[in-house]
């Protein structure tokens with residue numbers, strides 16, 4: 331290795347997904363030098379295989395259904411969705427899987443970029459195998475941030491790897507709807523993908539292991555999404571355990587306790603696993619394949635120079651939470667580099683407290699599921715004194731105006747001792763934009779008594795807030 335292939339930076343970031351980009355940006359803004367290493371596309375899963383393409387596949391259907399739900403406007407919807415145009419729009423949102431725009435952003439932000447596969451080689455050292463086969467050795471003065479993300483988990487089902495199942499990558503980048511799509515897993519990806527491809531013409535069968543879809547959400551969410559999927563002709567099978575898989579000619583055949591189910595493609599969407607298998611974590615005493623165990627400043631426990639940020643730590647696998655962690659970790663790295671105090675208490679500029687207490691997320695199905703903070707089950711598990719308040723969103727004027735026959739539910743979990751919100755979930759059409767008000771109330775621990783002064787404008791769907799307060803008061 332020539333000396334030209336060795337460089338020292340204040341911070342070395344492994345993985346240029348949305349998380350890695352933000353760690354690098356924050357530390358450079360803090361006056362440190364940083365290099366990003368990326369083996370595939372700068373921007374990561376979210377831009378090319380996850381959030382953006384999946385939402386682009388869903389948005390056309392949502393827009394049509396919003397118009398169809400308003401008498402008068404519905405008459406203007408006279409045709410079917412143009413599937414080819416929807417796929418073209420999806421392709422434009424992924425920049426046709428070309429990362430030139432993001433590379434320009436990296437350069438403009440004063441961050442260096444090295445293309446290739448990074449691995450740790452002992453303390454503060456990252457070796458990159460470049461596409462030309464050569465190696466670049468990067469040394470970090472202050473910190474290495476591992477932001478290598480996660481990949482689809484594949485359950486140990488006999489024959490499954492041999493049928494070459496789709497991962498979310500294929501499901502979000504497919505060039506045309508498969509005629510028959512089998513989906514294993516009824517979480518975020520399984521539900522959104524079933525909605526998307528069903529509306530674009532595929533016959534979808536969704537196999538969920540447990541007795542509910544979206545098992546991590548309030549039960550009202552899974553129930554509503556189940557009813558809606560079935561209404562649209564998706565064959566949803568609960569308590570369906572896939573025991574074996576095989577291909578017969580062009581068909582995929584899955585065996586469950588109830589018999590066989592056949593399709594042209596099968597998507598496996600049963601969760602994620604850490605991308606730490608081949609990144610040299612064993613060279614610093616960690617177990618390959620495990621999520622990185624970090625504290626609230628995202629510092630790996632026992633290795634003060636190493637940070638694990640975003641999907642790779644398994645705390646919250648959402649783009650906005652990875653970027654939030656990046657801001658907090660970046661601030662902690664800069665503070666430590668300057669010899670300043672790093673504050674480890676909750677809600678400090680250096681801790682990712684919202685990971686535990688106030689993570690917002692939206693499932694972009696119809697109905698949408700938008701939730702933040704604790705569900706009633708989580709409040710129960712944590713032994714917190716609480717009461718659950720529920721109200722049908724369709725009963726507020728704004729919702730009735732928004733869509734004829736609007737159906738939805740709001741669920742608030744209230745801490746009965748402190749009289750603050752622990753969590754809120756909205757299930758219904760277009761509820762995503764209601765979520766941030768709830769996030770502010772949960773993060774700010776706004777007392778219920780003060781929430782009465784946050785008056786929702788009439789007639790908006792936000793009037794649900796007033797109805798929840800009235801229900802709480804009784």
Ligand SMILES: Cc1cc2nc3c(=O)[nH]c(=O)nc-3n(C[C@H](O)[C@H](O)[C@H](O)COP(=O)(O)OP(=O)(O)OC[C@H]3O[C@@H](n4cnc5c(N)ncnc54)[C@H](O)[C@@H]3O)c2cc1C
Nearest residue numbers: 345347348349369374375380381448479640641647648649
């Ligand atoms: C289908 C789907 C839809 C989703 N939709 C949403 C959504 O709507 N909203 C939301 O908030 N979240 C969504 N998510 C989750 C979101 O995609 C992730 O939380 C987010 O992409 C994580 O970002 P990250 O930067 O931590 O990891 P990644 O985006 O995975 O980035 C990691 C990067 O590291 C690179 N890398 C890995 N190993 C190496 C190595 N050894 N050397 C160099 N580079 C390496 C990878 O190539 C990649 O670019 C979705 C996920 C899926 C699967």
Ligand SMILES: NC(=O)c1ccc[n+]([C@@H]2O[C@H](COP(=O)([O-])OP(=O)(O)OC[C@H]3O[C@@H](n4cnc5c(N)ncnc54)[C@H](O)[C@@H]3O)[C@@H](O)[C@H]2O)c1
Nearest residue numbers: 485514515516517518519520538539599600601647692693
């Ligand atoms: N809109 C969004 O924000 C969005 C969209 C997609 C993904 N994501 C993120 O990506 C993560 C991964 O999504 P995901 O859907 O793969 O995981 P998930 O954890 O959301 O859901 C996995 C589902 O698979 C089921 N399951 C597990 N093993 C199974 C088996 N052997 N057979 C059948 N079902 C099985 C589980 O019960 C669960 O319902 C999400 O947790 C979320 O953090 C977010």
